[in-house]
Amino acid sequence: MIIGLTGSIATGKSTVANMLKERGIPVVDADEVARIVVEKGRPALQKIVEAFGEEVLLEDGTLNRPALGNIIFNDTEARNTLNAIMHPAIREEMESQKAYHIQNEEPIIIMDIPLLFENRLTETVDRVVVVTVDEGTQLHRLMKRNDLTEEEAKARIQSQIPIQEKVQRADDLIDNSSTLEKTEEQVEAMIMKWTETLNR
Numbered sequence: 278m279i280i281g282l283t284g285s286i287a288t289g290k291s292t293v294a295n296m297l298k299e300r301g302i303p304v305v306d307a308d309e310v311a312r313i314v315v316e317k318g319r320p321a322l323q324k325i326v327e328a329f330g331e332e333v334l335l336e337d338g339t340l341n342r343p344a345l346g347n348i349i350f351n352d353t354e355a356r357n358t359l360n361a362i363m364h365p366a367i368r369e370e371m372e373s374q375k376a377y378h379i380q381n382e383e384p385i386i387i388m389d390i391p392l393l394f395e396n397r398l399t400e401t402v403d404r405v406v407v408v409t410v411d412e413g414t415q416l417h418r419l420m421k422r423n424d425l426t427e428e429e430a431k432a433r434i435q436s437q438i439p440i441q442e443k444v445q446r447a448d449d450l451i452d453n454s455s456t457l458e459k460t461e462e463q464v465e466a467m468i469m470k471w472t473e474t475l476n477r
């Protein structure tokens with residue numbers, strides 16, 4: 278069973294992904310893969326420099342992530358340019374990690390993909406789990422985690438499909454508005470449900 282794990286920015290996908298990993302379920306993480314494909318010497322990094330200039334590089338030649346983030350989260354056209362460079366490379370690496378877990382006969386594999394709906398990838402998974410929080414909590418957690426102003430955080434939130442729309446399209450929901458313990462309980466119940474489905 279291939280499960281797509283998604284949500285909106287800072288709703289708690291990584292938090293839930295870690296809870297799943299702790300329970301032995303393999304997770305293929307799009308954000309992590311997105312970091313690998315822009316490492317020094319990779320073709321995607323070269324293309325990013327060609328599109329956005331040397332100012333998106335740090336002195337040591339690695340990607341200046343905050344600088345690129347400031348450009349793309351405030352400009353749809355720039356975001357589309359970056360997506361066109363990175364998404365094919367991300368997809369290829371994710372497929373290869375998925376194939377590895379399939380070969381190991383893992384019964385459940387999690388694909389943690391923030392932009393699952395935006396990139397129309399729902400057909401590539403069997404079920405979709407959406408991690409949700411209320412909008413106030415999302416804004417607050419994002420501002421705190423990334424040290425952003427309210428305006429900067431709102432621009433990032435608005436660069437994705439609204440969380441309420443994603444909630445409507447979910448097969449399973451995790452409400453991460455409350456404590457981590459409450460989230461953990463929901464994760465355990467969900468794993469139990471999936472396991473029952475597989476054993477049926």
Ligand SMILES: CC(C)(COP(=O)(O)OP(=O)(O)OC[C@H]1O[C@@H](n2cnc3c(N)ncnc32)[C@H](O)[C@@H]1O)[C@@H](O)C(=O)NCCC(=O)NCCS
Pocket residue numbers: 285286287307308311341342343345346349356359360363367390391392436437
């Ligand atoms: C712009 C970059 C360098 C900023 O890096 P930074 O370390 O600040 O953020 P990080 O990578 O941890 O992403 C944080 C969150 O931002 C959101 N996000 C990232 N990229 C995008 C995008 N192109 N469009 C909308 N939201 C995005 C996601 O919710 C993601 O979980 C980075 O996000 C990036 O390389 N983005 C393009 C690749 C991509 O689309 N990644 C999303 C997973 S497929």
Ligand SMILES: Nc1ncnc2c1ncn2[C@@H]1O[C@H](COP(=O)(O)OP(=O)(O)OP(=O)(O)O)[C@@H](O)[C@H]1O
Pocket residue numbers: 284285286287288289290291292293308391418419422453454455456457460
């Ligand atoms: N239940 C919770 N209670 C308090 N803080 C939380 C809770 N869940 C997550 N957080 C915090 O909220 C922030 C966002 O969570 P997390 O990084 O898991 O979100 P994400 O959806 O993976 O984000 P992104 O889309 O940016 O990758 C983090 O700083 C995390 O520590």
